[in-house]
């Protein structure tokens with residue numbers, strides 16, 4: 001976190017540094033939808049793993065038993081609450097301050 005980064009305030013007036021979602025690991029995601037449901041913004045969308053594989057040369061990394069995978073649709077809509085990471089059973093998301 002840097003002095004020039006995005007810093008919010010809690011209702012009590014304390015500084016709060018949002019941790020914005022940076023990436024989602026498609027190799028560990030099981031497509032459970034928990035992050036999609038909990039996210040208060042329009043950051044995620046469920047995608048067909050087959051469609052994702054067509055855009056990725058490294059097919060061996062994916063578990064093809066899971067037909068659906070969560071992807072980041074609009075990272076710029078993230079408010080950095082980290083709710084997605086709290087509910088993800090597979091630790092798929094990474095976050096960073098801006």
Ligand code: SF4
Nearest residue numbers: 039078079081082084
């Ligand atoms: S940090 Fe919050 S707003 Fe951002 S993607 Fe996760 S749940 Fe959505």
Ligand code: SF4
Nearest residue numbers: 029030032033035088
């Ligand atoms: S909560 Fe985790 S495992 Fe479930 S869809 Fe989201 S990223 Fe994938």
